[in-house]
Amino acid sequence: MKQIKLDSIQSLFKALSATRTLYLPVDTPAGADFKKYEDGVLWSGALNPNRSAKDFFFPQTENMVDFKVEGKTIEIIEPTRPDEDFVVFGVRACDARSFELLDKVFLCDPVDTYYQNRREHGVIVTVCCNKPAETCFCTNFGIDPTAPGGDVACWQDDDTLYLQANTKAGEALLNSVADVLAEADDSAADSVKETVKAIMAKLPIQNLDLSAFTEDNLLNLFGSEQWKKLSEACLGCGTCTFVCPTCQCYDIKDFDTGHGIKRFRCWDSCMYSEFTRCAHGNPRLSQVERFRQRFMHKLVYFPANNNGDFSCVGCGRCLAKCPISMNIVKVIKALGGANK
Amino acid sequence: MQEAMIKRAKELLTDGTVNRVLGWQKGGVAYDATPAVFDSAEALEQGFVYDDFTAANLSKYLVKETKNEGKVLVFLKPCDTYSLNQLTKEHRVNRDNVYVIGVGCDGKADVEKLRAQGMDGILGITAEGDNFVVETLYGNKTVAKADVLAERCVVCKSRKLMTYDEILGEDGEVIDSNRFDMVEQLENMTSDQRYAFWQNELSRCIRCNACRNVCPACTCEKCVFDNVNSGVANTAAADSFEEKLFHVIRAFHVAGRCTDCGECSRVCPQGIPLHLLNRKFIKDINELYGEYQAGEDTDSRGPLTNFTYDDCEPSIVHERGVE
Amino acid sequence: MSVQETLIPKLGVVTDVRIDTPDVKTFRVNALDGGKVFDHMPGQCAMLSIPGVGEAMFSITSSPTNTEFMEFSIKKCGCLTNWLHQMEEGQQITIRGPYGNGFPVETEFKGKDMVFVAGGIGLAPLRSVINYVRDNRQNYGTVDIVYGSRSMEDLVDYKEIIDVWCKEEGINVYLTIDREQEGWDGHVGFVPNYVKELGFDTNKTVIICGPPIMIKFTLAGLIELGFDKTQVYTTMELKMKCGVGKCGRCNIGAKYVCKDGPVFRCDQLDEMPNEY
Amino acid sequence: MQVEKKEFKPTIVAFCCNWCSYAGADLSGTNRLNYPANVKIIRVPCSCRVNPMFVLRAFQRGADGVIICGCHPGDCHYTTGNYYARRRMTLLFSMLDFLGIERDRTRLEWVSAAEGAKFAATMNDFVETVTKLGENKRLEDLRCKKQ
Amino acid sequence: MQRIGVFVCWCGSNIAGTVDVHKVAEALKSEPGVVISTQYQYMCSEAGQTLIKDAIRDHKLTGIVVCSCSPRMHEATFRKTAAAAGLNPYMVEIANIREQCSWIHKDMEVGTEKAIILGRAAIAKVHLNAPLVAGESPVVKRALVIGGGIAGIQTALDIADAGFPVDIVETKPTIGGKMAQIDKTFPTLDCAACILTPKMVDAAQHEKINIYAYSEVAEVKGFVGNFSVKIKQKARMVDTTKCTGCGLCVEKCPMKKVPNEFNLGMDKRSAIYIPFAQAVPKVATIDPTACIKMKTGKCGLCATVCEAGAIDYTQQDSFIEEKYGAIVVATGYNPINLDKYDEFAYNQSPDVITSLEFERLTNAAGPTAGKLLRPSDGKHPHTLVFVQCVGSRCDVANEKGKSYCSKICCMYTAKHAMLCREKYPDTDVYVFYIDVRTPGKNFDEFYRRAVEEYGVHYIKGMVGKVAPQADGTLLVQGSDLIEGEQLKIKADLVVLAAAIEPDKSARPLATMLTASMDTNDFFTEAHPKLRPVESPTAGVFLSGCCQGPKDIPETVSQASGAAAKVIGLLVKDSLTCNPCVAHSNELMCNGCSACEKVCPYGAISYEDKEFRMPDRTTAIRRVASVNPAVCQGCGACTVACPSGAMDLNGFSNSQIMAEVDAICK
DSSP: OOEEGGGGHHHHHHHHHHSSEEEEEEEEEEEEEEEEOOOOOOOOSSSSSSOOGGGGGGGGGGEEEEEEEEEEEEEEOOOOOOOOOOOEEEEEEHHHHHHHHHHHHHHHSOOOOHHHHHHHHEEEEEOOOOOOOOOOOOGGGGGOOOOOOOOEEEESSSEEEEEOOSSSSHHHHHHHHGGGEEEEETTTTHHHHHHHHHHTTTOOSSSSSTTSSGGGGGGHHHHHHHHHHHHHTOOOHHHHHHOOSSEEEEEEEEESSSSSEEEEEEOOTTTTTTTTTTTTBSSSOOOOHHHHHHIIIIIIIHHHHTTOSSOOOOOHHHHHTTTTOOOOHHHHHHHTTTTO | OOHHHHHHHHHHHHSSSEEEEEEEESSSSOOEEEEEEEEEEEHHHHHHHHSOOOOOOOHHHHHHHTTSSOEEEEEEHHHHHHHHHHHHTTTTOOGEEEEEEOOOOSBOOOOHHHHHHHOSEEEEEOOOOOOOOETTTTTTEEEEEEGGGGHHHHHHOOOOOOSSSSSEEEOOOOOOOOOTTHHHHHTTTHHHHHHHHHHHHHHTOOOOHHHHHHHHTOOOOOOOTGGGGGGGGOOOOOOOHHHHHHHHHHHHHHTTTTOOOOOHHOOOOOOOTTTTHHHHHHHHHHHHHHHOOOOOOSSSOOGOOOTTTOOOOOTTHHHHSSS | TTOOOSSOEEEEEEEEEEEEEETTEEEEEEETSSSSOOOTTTTTTEEEEEEEEEEEEEOOOSSSTTOEEEEEEEOOSHHHHHHHHTTTTTTTEEEEEEOOOOOTTTTTTTTOOOEEEEEEEHHHHHHHHHHHHHHHHOOOOOEEEEEESSGGGTTTTTTHIIITTTSTEEEEEEEEESSOOTHHEEEEESSHHHHHHHOTTTTTTTEEEEHHHHHHHHHHHHHHHHHOOOGGGEEHHHHHHHHSSSSSEEEEETEEETTTTSSHHHHHHHHHHOOO | OOOOOOOOOOOOOEEETTTTTTHHHHHHHTTTTOTTTTTEEESSGGGGGGGHHHHHHHHHOOOEEEEEEETTTTTTTSSSSHHHHHHHHHHHHHHHHTTTTGGEEEEEOOTTTHHHHHHHHHOOOOOOHHHHHHHHTTTTTGGGSSO | OOOOEEEEEOOHHHHHHOHHHHHHHHHTTTTTTTEEEEEETTTTTTHHHHHHHHHHHHHHOSEEEEEEHHHHHHHHHHHHEEETSSOOOGGGEEEEOOIIITTTTTOHHHHHHHHHHHHHHHHHHHHHHHOOOOOEEOOOOOOOEOOSSHHHHHHHHHHHHHHOEEEEOSSSSSSSGGGOOEEETTTTTHHEEEHHHHHHHHHHTTTTTTEEEEEEEEEEEETEEEEEEEEEEEESOOOOTTOOOOOHHHHOOOOOOEEEEGTTTEEEEEEEOSTTTTTTSSSOOOOOOTTTHHSSOOOHHHHHHHHSSOOOTTTOOOEEEESSSSEOOOOOOOOOOTTTOOGGGTTTOOTEHHHHHHHHSSSSSSTTTTTTOOOOOOOOOOOOOEEEEEESSTTTTTTTSSSSSOHHHHHHHHHHHHHHHHTTTTTTEEEESSOOOOOOOTTHHHHHHHHHHTTOEEEEEEEEEEEOOOTTTEEEEETTTTTTTTEEESEEEEEEEEOOOOOTTTTHHHHHHHHHHHTTSBBBSBTTBBBBTTTTTTTEEOOGGGSSSSOOHHHHHHHHHHHHHHHHHHHHHHEOOOOOOEEEEETTTTOOOOHHHHTTTEEEEEEEEEEEEETTTTEEEEEEEOOOOTOOOOOOHHOTTTTSSEEESOHHHHHHHHHHHHHHO
16 A cells, blocks of 8 residues: 655645546535646545546547548548547545446447447546545445555545555556655554544435346336336436446447538437437326436436446435435435335 | 424324324434425334425425325425425426425525635534534534525525415515525626636536436436437436536526426536526516416416517517627 | 448449339339348348438338349338438438348247238338248248238338239238228228138247338237237337437337337337336 | 738628618628628618627627627617617627627717718728627627637 | 539629539539529520529429629529429529629629528528419409598599499598588688588599498408408487488487587587588487487487487497408597696686697688687687697607697798788787798798788797686797797787697507507608608508698698508409418417517407327317418517517528528538
8 A cells, every 4th residue: 555645735736647647526615526637736635526526538529530521422530539648536435336337338249449449548647535525335246445446546534545456557656656655554544434434324315226227128128107206307418427427328320521421429318308309209108208218227227237236326426416405316306115 | 493393294194184194204313304295203203303494395306205195295495396286287286296395585695605715624503593503523513594595595586385285484475585695696707708607507417317317306207318319318418418408408408397496506516507598488488478476376387388479570589688 | 331330321322213002102222333232131221311310110020032233112201211211213312231030930930820911111121031032932821921001102112012922832912991082992901800711720920010000000900810929020110319228218128229229029028117 | 920810800790781871881892892801781671670699699609799780770670670789789889898798899870871981981990990899709609719 | 402403694794704604513513403503694595594404494493593784683584484393482592692692793703602601591491492383363343431521522433433342431420520510621712511421422422432421430351351340339329320410319319519520619519410501411419428318218308300200319439340341440630638738828827828729710611601709708819829840850758749730830820820821810810830831832932922912920939828808819939040039929829830630530540550650649650761651561551740740732642542552452352472471480489479569550460270199098288370461571570589480481490591501511
């Protein structure tokens, strides 16, 4: 385990950003956001940035391919893939887990090379949460915020940041900045972990009953009467989807620039009325169906295809951000016990 | 207030004046009530909540609700009644199918402001006089309500109910507020500064459409931005241009109709002060075409569907600007 | 271009355009240097696109046994298909695939007596299987084809049906149209009723493709005749974007039509939510 | 060595009302009054037909300046169209200014069918103003930039 | 995808001189959808048009672009060419490469480059053109004239003489209007009644004219060529078919204290009355507010004396619905109310009167039988002061008055002053004026005669105060701006030239007609110069003072002008509608009324329509629909509509954006 004093943490950031681009949570007038590190940029102590870290691997919009159309002929121009190495610092355990879930989608056959490319270029440095919020419920999904994962995991006490590499990439990263780090005892972060565990035990959203969310119960849950009431106030916006670290639906669109066609993909939301609309009609006509799709996907469909792993990491963003305060926890509570 | 509301709602349900009630369903934490329709006294007893955090403007739900059978009871704050009037004026809401109980209001709290004051891990909030006692994972704290009022309530334009069938609590007055201060501040900046300001704000937009979908003026059957045939449809703001396009056009479409209810900024997950765009239009309209408050009535002509022969020319933008 | 680049299309060129019905055209597509753009199995689909206009999933109408070209029978129904219908020979298009599971022609279907039931443009995906079965005749039992459309003019591939399928030994073709029409002396009536009238042997394997309402009633009729849902297959169609089960919009329950479908056995459909 | 900078020629989109300004533009042609070729005219039935979306669209696609020309107040072929246009464009221009976009990139002018000279002069002046401003950077869509 | 043909015109050397037409044609060849691109010396020539027609047929073109002169020049030509070749005429777009390119540029390279871009924009647009078919709507061959003054009468007569039936709706019991109250007319000084009453009789006897007197327009529906109007016939309590106008009832009526509105209240009439001797229709009317029978149920004397049995106390208002192809508004004017003009003591002294009252005082059929007598004591006045511009030409800030010039006052005051001096040489006549405006045939001569021959004292200056004196005279204090002195005149009679304003019935009528008005409630004309007798609302025409202050000759000429326009409309069996009109996509329409509010023609209406929703439920929604016969295609509604449901044929959102794209690329 390595360590560095918090008051000299800028030297770590400088060192990290010397060879690659460093992104870290930075305070803005409205919450924290991941930003590129430049001299003097301060690391936000906020628990979680507004947007999840999925942006780094699955950005909001991404150019896929260009075309030139002339008369009857078409030319396909593959864009250059970004090849910059980068570090994302300050990822929490929940977001770190989300990459595992996204990997299941994007890296399964056939591999999504855009995502893969970014994954290969990025190193994730997680930091143990030391001030969990009331909206946190990651433990329900077997996530241990004191073992935050990523390539390098960090823990932070009052004056020191402890760093431990979890992967080869993580080791290489730490080696590259060894100059600014000091050795630390492997148990140095234990007291931090204990403190955090004690807080975690007090969190209000614990022991959610997820037992009903099984593939066997799929049709039963799908047909539940509760959806209508739960979705009643849903505005059909994409806030929950876009702040969610595991939502990965996307749209592919063409944009005519006037001198060529750019085909790009961008985030899309199953909450949008247009999501499934096509020339023949729309299988999900009302918000009830769209709302149900999102939560059924997270709690039933995804697990059915992925060994029972739920597509939620309990980061709590949707709890904090939903304009009408409807969220997955309320859905779980409404459907969990009653619909077994 | 909550008790009085439940009591009155039950009465109106019982005497058949209404067959359902639009209000708020209690949530898991102190600040996360969800708008909901209650159709029985029991449901009201169990879940109806009204407190300092039930901030949502329920008037937009009436677009859908008034299409259903029977009358719906709705509780509206003064600012929400402006929205209802505007919706009535535009024939989006059938006023005859609504029973409005106007609820006096002295401002709603913003949980983000609590968080900004360092209150992490909020487990419970109790109102005690002018203060909130906030129970958190990290100990109890007390904060003055006035310090955590939502921005729109700090600069509240009116506490007067514009339309109602009855009132609970006290009706207030139109307030000579300083809601345009921030707009003015921006106006007084240099063009470069303004550009930097908005570039920074709008670049955070994730095009979740929350501002649009919550807006009581945005009730289009089909938004131009969702309509593939409109030529401007886009699901994501692909670059800084599309961010601006979306917000400018949206603000323009609600110009003269926006009642400044502030919902757009309340719901923005990225904390973008979108209300400033709307307020800029309101301020311009007031200054150039005479004071106009959308939602004050149900029959006046909006400033963009009106004109006078001696309106100013667009060159006014040059004349009054700084630089 | 690496093989894994599933989202980046390849170029194809339209080498022949055939007008099938007033609103269906069949396009022959070749790679730019001749031959096929890629190989596929019957029932699989491909994403066709005109850059700037749109991209959409179409089932490949030609049989894999056709080694020279691919064919797509496309009905005019939206922006992209309207555009495609304006195409002339020599027009390049982009194409990616193949996508989906296809029919189990090499497993479940092997040695089975086959009944194909199609309505309207629903013949398009079946034509691929039918011709595959014809070209590997020794592997399959009897072949019955029930095909119906609104009118005579709306029968897709009428020429091939009459000139080839009808004349081939061991293949029974039953055509029907919805309403009486001058010049038509064949059967008149809806497909589901016709299937019931014909009353097939219940050990056969049935593939249905057509409008949802037709599928529904044909299936009901078959069950009345004593068929089991495990003997009946159909193909689905939903809005698709990526074609590889990642963009998240073509799912029916936990299944993605683009990846886990489009071919489903009817008993599988019962396990899926009714959202299609 | 100093690289000679290519002279900046702005792209100007002019929306002209069919009854006055478009005819004014025709007249300036008839009178052989010069104005730069960067100005391209789009004919609309009335200045009130100009949707703010068209203005933004022009900037997105690479215009450096957008000018809308209509009948003089009181002379609208449709009696009131230009009054609505005036309000709409005033508010739009003010909003663009509020966002920090150079206010000289947009303009509304009243040009009658008889004012061929005014049309040419207006265009000359507008082109000059926009040329001074340089390329439109603040309301551009990078994707549409010519490589 | 369209199959587009591009035709580049040389226009001799007009275009080819500065634009390399070959290069343009060549460059446009590679644009999407272009199947042929060619050039020719004169596209508008017979040979050029043949070239286009052949190309349309040979290449199965679905759209053409002609790069030539201004569309204002030859768009119609090429549309006809296209139509002749079987192509919808609205599938033609013109790229203006002459007026807007070759003629303003000198450099060949620059011109050519621009021409190519303009061509591209036209191609981009024509891709999105849709074939349009001009609709037709039938014309009801009947006109309605609202108002039975000289304007209405003249309009009706002219239309009727052309053979079309006309209805006149007049709110008073008789037609005739203001002119019937006037004594003499300037500048010829002929008697108003002598020239008006024959016209009234003509109108009454014309077989094509039907007069609804004592009636009002209650409702207007429909549009040009096809209006449906509900007319309210107020109850007269007299059966007009029976009444002979003998006047016996009037004579016998015991209630004789009703202020006589025809004489502006300067004398009294009975409860049952005929406004004046030459009234048309000459039938009696019972004033229900004065009639003893109507108020108390007792009396009934008129019924007893009426030999024709025309009196019917039970008569109710009745409604008639009629269809019209055209409507002429001739609602006229009134002098403004002078209650607020305390400085002129109008309300304090009966001897301060308006000019119209003066007309009655000098009229032989008036309250004084034509003798000029002071209303207060019936004595002959010796000193008369005329005050001009009372309520006219005021500052906008002045809430009492009008900002405009009432136009007729200078002349009628000259007339009054002159008549006064002529009949009563013993009078002193003063006229206070700001300016004397005499722009009219023989007007200035007339005015000069008043000054020079008749010795009327014209004083440039305004009267500040009129103060009634104890001795019954009026002390007029005014300033003489020329002499620079304050004047005090002891007058016996003061005559105020009150401003005139549109009749109060005009505003609600304008709303019914969706015709626009200016801030003074005068109807606006479709074009101030070129269409002065038409309202912007198609099928609605303007006659007389409802459009602005006018004198009689001007009114009559406008009346005939409006009649000519109406006749021009009614001779058509049907109207061809401009197909480039707005249309609303009902599925997207919010029903918010924004479009309706900005439509200058009232072409947009709303209806509650039942829609089948995709989920098979039905919903009733309020949606806009555009009447293509009324819409003129300005496009104001398309921008007011936030959802984009409203679009304009020929200039659709997507078409204009495609042009923008093509120009900017």
